[in-house]
Amino acid sequence: MRAPLICREIINHQRYPIDLADDPRRQTAVEQVRAELATDGCAVIRDFFSEAGLAALVDEAEARKPQAYYSPSKYNNVYLNDGNPDLPPDHPLNVRMPRNNGFVTSDLFGEETSARRLYYWEPLKLFLADCLGKDELYIYEDPVSNMIVNVGKPGQEFNWHFDTNEFTITMLLQPASSGGIFEYIPGLRSADDEHYADVRRVLGGDRARVRQLELDAGDLQFFLGRYSLHRVTQNTGDSDRLVLIMSFTDAPGMIGSKERVMNLYGKMTEEHERRQVFTDGLAD
Ligand SMILES: [Fe+2]
Numbered sequence: 596m597r598a599p600l601i602c603r604e605i606i607n608h609q610r611y612p613i614d615l616a617d618d619p620r621r622q623t624a625v626e627q628v629r630a631e632l633a634t635d636g637c638a639v640i641r642d643f644f645s646e647a648g649l650a651a652l653v654d655e656a657e658a659r660k661p662q663a664y665y666s667p668s669k670y671n672n673v674y675l676n677d678g679n680p681d682l683p684p685d686h687p688l689n690v691r692m693p694r695n696n697g698f699v700t701s702d703l704f705g706e707e708t709s710a711r712r713l714y715y716w717e718p719l720k721l722f723l724a725d726c727l728g729k730d731e732l733y734i735y736e737d738p739v740s741n742m743i744v745n746v747g748k749p750g751q752e753f754n755w756h757f758d759t760n761e762f763t764i765t766m767l768l769q770p771a772s773s774g775g776i777f778e779y780i781p782g783l784r785s786a787d788d789e790h791y792a793d794v795r796r797v798l799g800g801d802r803a804r805v806r807q808l809e810l811d812a813g814d815l816q817f818f819l820g821r822y823s824l825h826r827v828t829q830n831t832g833d834s835d836r837l838v839l840i841m842s843f844t845d846a847p848g849m850i851g852s853k854e855r856v857m858n859l860y861g862k863m864t865e866e867h868e869r870r871q872v873f874t875d876g877l878a879d
Pocket of ligand 1 (some may be wrong): 756757758820825
């Protein structure tokens, strides 16, 4: 059996020595991400993993893939909530689109896994905070969804939606051989305005503001998904698309709502029953 990699061996340390606080290569990466986020709400660090690191992460995801949760042929609005019957059927709250990909949840990754050890690696968290221009980041404490693998099988898609979190950190482990393209519209809504008319236009097929992102295996992506509508197009290839998603928050102690966790991941814990849940007034 292969010896487990230490965290700096999982990443492409030669190119991104993120644990060396004063290294100019680290600073260059931070500045690049900040610039891209400022203009686009989206940033990519290419080839973030070492070859061995990527292989280990793919192996872990593949081994757990049979346990991925696929919600039974769901049709969701972009807020992943129940909508509003008092509004017209073409209101964004009532437009439902298919979403049929799966998730390998956090609880399936033990402490020995490379994915989990990397998630809890302090230098990674400090680096990501720097990239996002935050004083401090905290581990998202949701025991079901804080570090997950998204599985998109051939034929599957993850339709237009907003995220609960302000930002998301994703790592593409395996792209689709065809399709499975990440599409987004930066800053379509804001913290105090849903911009329903703009959302409605996109759902009606208007592509004027839609951007596409080319991603390869090993790319680390930052995305401001709370305000940017986004989707992954249908996987039209013959292999699974695998994405590792690590979630961090601005404040400690945050978890998801039980409704959302049940909807997306098919399970919840006593924590979800007990804890006060974060909300900022948006439709979710
Ligand atoms: Fe998302």
